[in-house]
Amino acid sequence: MADTIKKVGITETILRDAHQSLIATRMPTEVMLPILDTMEQVGYHSIECWGGATFDSCLRFLKEDPWVRLRKIKEKCKTTPLQMLFRGQNILGYSHYSDDVVEYFAQKSVANGIDIVRIFDCLNDLRNLETAVKATKKEGGHAQIALSYTLGDAYTLDYWKDIAKRIEDLGADSICIKDMAGLLLPQAAYDLVTAMKSNTRLPIQLHTHYTSGVASMTYLKAVEAGVDVIDCASSPLAMGTSQPATEVMVKALEGTPYDTGLDLKLLIKIAKHFEPYREEVLKSGLLSPKVMGVNINTLRYQVPGGMLSNMIKQLDEQGKIDKLDEVLEEVPRVRKDFGEPPLVTPSSQIVGTQAVMNVLMGERYKVATEQTKDLCRGKYGQTVKPMNPEVVAKIIPGETPITCRPADLIEPQLAKFEEEVKEWKQQPEDTLSYALFPQVAVDFFKYRKAQQDGVDLTKGNKDAKAYPV
Numbered sequence: 001m002a003d004t005i006k007k008v009g010i011t012e013t014i015l016r017d018a019h020q021s022l023i024a025t026r027m028p029t030e031v032m033l034p035i036l037d038t039m040e041q042v043g044y045h046s047i048e049c050w051g052g053a054t055f056d057s058c059l060r061f062l063k064e065d066p067w068v069r070l071r072k073i074k075e076k077c078k079t080t081p082l083q084m085l086f087r088g089q090n091i092l093g094y095s096h097y098s099d100d101v102v103e104y105f106a107q108k109s110v111a112n113g114i115d116i117v118r119i120f121d122c123l124n125d126l127r128n129l130e131t132a133v134k135a136t137k138k139e140g141g142h143a144q145i146a147l148s149y150t151l152g153d154a155y156t157l158d159y160w161k162d163i164a165k166r167i168e169d170l171g172a173d174s175i176c177i178k179d180m181a182g183l184l185l186p187q188a189a190y191d192l193v194t195a196m197k198s199n200t201r202l203p204i205q206l207h208t209h210y211t212s213g214v215a216s217m218t219y220l221k222a223v224e225a226g227v228d229v230i231d232c233a234s235s236p237l238a239m240g241t242s243q244p245a246t247e248v249m250v251k252a253l254e255g256t257p258y259d260t261g262l263d264l265k266l267l268i269k270i271a272k273h274f275e276p277y278r279e280e281v282l283k284s285g286l287l288s289p290k291v292m293g294v295n296i297n298t299l300r301y302q303v304p305g306g307m308l309s310n311m312i313k314q315l316d317e318q319g320k321i322d323k324l325d326e327v328l329e330e331v332p333r334v335r336k337d338f339g340e341p342p343l344v345t346p347s348s349q350i351v352g353t354q355a356v357m358n359v360l361m362g363e364r365y366k367v368a369t370e371q372t373k374d375l376c377r378g379k380y381g382q383t384v385k386p387m388n389p390e391v392v393a394k395i396i397p398g399e400t401p402i403t404c405r406p407a408d409l410i411e412p413q414l415a416k417f418e419e420e421v422k423e424w425k426q427q428p429e430d431t432l433s434y435a436l437f438p439q440v441a442v443d444f445f446k447y448r449k450a451q452q453d454g455v456d457l458t459k460g461n462k463d464a465k466a467y468p469v
Contacts, residue, residue, distance in 0.1 A: 006228075006257075006258070007258065007259060007260060007261055008223050008227070008228070008229065008230060008253060008258045008259075008260050009044075009045030009046075009205075009228060009229035009230075009260070010044050010045055010229070010230060010231075010232050010246060010249070010250065010260055010262060011044065011045050011046045011047070011048055011083060011205065011207075011229055011230070011231045011232070012039065012042075012044050012046075012047050012048065012232065012233070012234065012246060013048045013231050013232065013233045013242070013243050014233050014234040014236075014237050014270075014274065015027075015032055015047060015048065015049035015050075015073070016048040016049050016050060016051065016052055016054055016084075016085070017048060017052060017085070017207075017231070017233070017242070017243065018233035018234070018237040018238065018242045018243060019237055020052050020053050020054065020057075021209060021240075021241040021242045021243075021291075022237055022240060022241060022242050022287055022291055022292075023237075023281050023286045023287050024053075024057065024286070025052070025053040025054050025056075025057035026057060026061060026062065026281075026286055027277070028062050028064065029062075029064055029068075029069045029072060029073075031274075031277050032049075032069075032073065033072060033073075033076065034273065035269075035270055035273040035274070036073060036076035036077055037076055038266060038269055038270055038273070039076075039077065039080070039270060040076060040077045040078070040079065040080050041263075041266055042080070042262055042263065042266050042267065042270070043080075043261065043262060043263075044080055044262070045081070045205075045229045046080065046081040046082065046083040046115070046116050046229075047073075047077060047080055047081070047082055047083065048082075048083040048084070048085070048118075048231070049070070049073050049082055049083070049084070050066070050069070050070050050073075050082065050083075050084040050085075050109075050114060051084030051085035051086055051092060051109075051114075051117075051118070052084075052085040052092070053092075054066060054069075055092045055433075055436065055437075056092070056436075056437055056440065059433060059437060059440050059441055059443075059444040060437070060440045060443075060444075063444065063447050065433075065444070065448070066433070067108075067112055067427070067429040067433070070082075070109075070112045070113050070114065071112055071113060073113065074112070074113030081115035081116050081142070082113055082114050082115050082116070083114070083115065083116040083117075083118060084109060084114045084116070084117055084118065085118050085120070085146075086105075086106075086109070086117050086118060086119045086120075086132055087119075087120065087121070087122075088119055088120060088121040088128040088129045088132055089102060089121070089128040089129075089131065089132070089406065089407050091105050091132075091436060092105075092436055093436045093437065094345075094346055096128075096379070096380075096406050096407050096410060097407070097410070097413060097435065098407065098410040098411060098412050098413040098414070099131045099407055099410075099412075100412045100413065100414040101413050101414050101417070101432070101435055102131045102132055102135060102407075103131060103135040103138075104414055104431075104432065105135075105432050105435075106132055106135035106136045106138075106139060106141070107135065107138075107139050108428065108429050108432060109141070110136065110139035110140060110141040111139070112429070114141060115141060115142060116141070116142040116144055117132070117136045117141050117142065117143055117144065118144045118146050118176055118178075119132045119133060119136070119143060119144065119145055119146065120145070120146035120147070120148060120176075120178055120344075121148070121381060122148060122341065122342060122344050122345060122346060122347045122380065123148075123341050123342070123347065123380055123381045123382065123383055123384075124147055124148055124163065124342060124384065125380075125381030125382050126145070126163070126166060126167065126170060127381065127382070127405040128381050128405065128406070128407070129145055129170070130170065130405075131407065133145065133170060133171060133172055134171070137171060137173075142173045142174065143171070143172050143173050144172065144173060144174045144175065144176050144205065145167045145170070145172040145174075145175055145176070146175075146176035146177075146178040146207070147160070147163060147164075147167075147175065147176070147177055147178060148178050148180065148342035148344045149177050149178060149179040149180070149181075149183065149184055149192075149342070150181075150183065150340075150341075150342035150343060150344075151183055151302055152335070152336075152340040152384075153340065153385070154340045154384040154385045155340075155384070157191060157192065157195040159384070160192055160195055160196055161195045161196060161198065161199040162199070164196040164199050164200040164202070164204075165199045165200055167200070167202065168200045168201065168202050172202065173202070173203075174202050174203040174204070174205060174228075175196065175200065175202050175203070175204050175205070176204075176205040176206070176207055177192065177193075177196075177204065177205070177206050177207065178207050178344075179206070179207060179208035179209065179218075180207075180209065180304060180344045181209070181211065181212075181298060181302075181303070181304035181305070181307075181343060181344075182208055182209040182210065182211035182212040182213075182214070182215060182298050182299075182304075182305075183212065183298065183299065183302060184206075184208055184214075184218050185214055185218065185299075186214060186217040186218050186220070186221040187221060189206070189218045189219075189221045189222040189225070189227075190221040190222065190224060190225045191225075192222075192225075193206070193222050193225035193226060193227045194225045194226070197225070197226050203228040203229065204226075204227050204228055204229075205227070205228060205229035205230070205231070206218075206219065206222045206227050206229070206230050206231065207230075207231040207243075208231070208243065208244075209241055209242065209243060210238070210239045210240055210241070210242060210243065210244060210294075211240070211241050211294075211295050211298045211304070211305045212294065212295065212296065212298040212299045213294035213296070214299075215243065215244045216244045216248065216249065216252070219244055219249060220252065223253065223258050224258075230244075230249065231243050232244050232245065232246035232249050232250075233245065233246060234246050234247075234267070234270050234271050234274055235247050235248070235271045236271055236274040236275050236277070236278040237274060237278060239292060240291045240292035240293065241291045241305055241306075246262075246267055247264060247267045247268065247271060250262045250264060250267060251264060291305075295308075301328050301331065302332075302343075303328065303331060303343065303352075304343055304344070304348055306348070307343060307348040307349070307351075307352045310349065310352055310353075311324070311327055311328075311352045311353075311355070311356055312324065314352075314353065314356045315327065315356060315360075318360060320359075320360060323359050323360065326359045327355050327356055327359050328355075330355040330358050330359055331351060331352065331355045333355075334351050334354050334355045334358065335351050336388070337387065337388040337391040338350075338351060338354075338375060338376075338383060338387055338388075338391075339383025339384060339385045339386060339387045340383065340384055340385050341375075341383050341384070346371060346380075347375070347380070349371070350369070350371050350372050350375050353369055353371075353372070354368065354369070354372050357369075364391075365391055365394045365395055368395045372395060373395055373396050376391075376392045376395045376396050376401060377396055377399060377401050377402060378401040378402040378403060378406065379402065379406050380406065381405070381406055382403070387401075413435070414431070414435075417431050417432075417434055417435040418431050420434065420438075421434040421441075424441075424442060424445035424446075424449075426445075426448075430445070
């Protein structure tokens with residue numbers, strides 16, 4: 001039992017990670033707006049509503065401006081902190097950006113309504129988080145560093161204790177344990193939170209997914225160990241590959257020393273608002289029942305659900321699905337060769353694809369993708385353990401991997417993006433939309449201009465159709 005007993009905070013994820021995990025981030029803003037007044041009354045620790053894949057999906061599929069979405073949500077939620085997910089030096093994209101772009105994005109995120117910026121790196125390389133943390137704090141935002149949770153020889157309790165202290169020294173305001181694959185078991189969560197709490201004064205938040213079926217139990221043990229905040233989703237879009245249900249966790253903690261103090265009647269009202277939308281996406285096929293169950297293979301192979309389905313798809317396309325067991329056995333070997341990176345985007349795709357290639361080619365590392373080569377070059381950052389030098393030599397023969405912070409080699413980019421987007425720019429934030437997703441942003445800018453000119457381009461585009469509320 002934790003020495004200090006206190007109420008547990010709840011971060012509500014239905015406006016971001018819940019629908020990202022279950023329906024590919026397709027929830028339109030129109031579904032969100034009518035219930036925000038009620039969500040504002042609840043007293044959540046925060047509402048996660050932005051970042052992650054929402055930015056890309058807004059522009060690409062929903063024909064929405066993500067910056068407008070954020071401003072509309074902020075208009076309704078003036079007292080509840082709004083939270084986003086920020087991929088460190090990658091921002092919301094898939095490659096590293098220069099410091100001036102990272103700083104400008106943090107500035108505009110806070111200016112448009114974000115209060116808490118959750119910042120993570122796929123390798124847990126804190127060097128890739130420094131600029132985003134400093135920029136967030138400079139703008140008056142709360143900088144939370146999220147650690148990608150994973151298993152392996154390198155990831156001892158001493159590793160987590162040490163990195164927690166380093167995060168505090170870096171100037172972050174809080175820490176999140178980000179269990180993106182649902183690998184964190186209940187007792188391990190108790191031990192992990194206890195260990196980290198012993199070495200840092202920062203608040204600790206826990207984020208997990210129900211993929212492996214243990215998430216609610218994991219939360220209860222973490223709460224007993226003194227975790228400060230847990231991430232939950234309103235029940236219509238909870239469970240499966242999403243988070244534990246908000247109402248269930250609130251009820252489970254009710255009357256205990258960890259009582260959240262949240263009003264279940266308000267939470268039920270929120271759930272009822274989203275129930276018709278859940279039925280609609282089930283009927284349309286956007287929400288597949290397959291992602292709602294327990295995938296025990298997550299724990300069996302320690303492979304995230306999305307990574308597993310991606311490998312199955314790759315093998316199926318090659319008519320080699322019978323090789324799945326061989327590939328699953330190859331994954332930990334590849335990961336070990338690459339310095340045991342956490343399996344989260346993009347490292348999960350790199351390791352998984354390489355394992356498939358190794359098996360199908362009949363020779364390990366005979367073929368490697370450019371992403372694999374960049375990982376070996378050090379362009380994603382430093383792995384926890386050194387990479388296998390023989391493997392690196394085979395993948396990038398004659399090259400010397402970099403040891404500096406990758407962004408140190410990137411010249412300032414903001415002025416270039418400003419120049420390239422000037423034809424379409426209607427607000428300062430358009431530069432950032434273009435910087436992250438150039439072609440997708442330009443397509444959206446064309447759509448926006450057509451709408452302003454009175455041309456209707458939504459016909460036949462079910463993703464752009466507003467949900468009737």
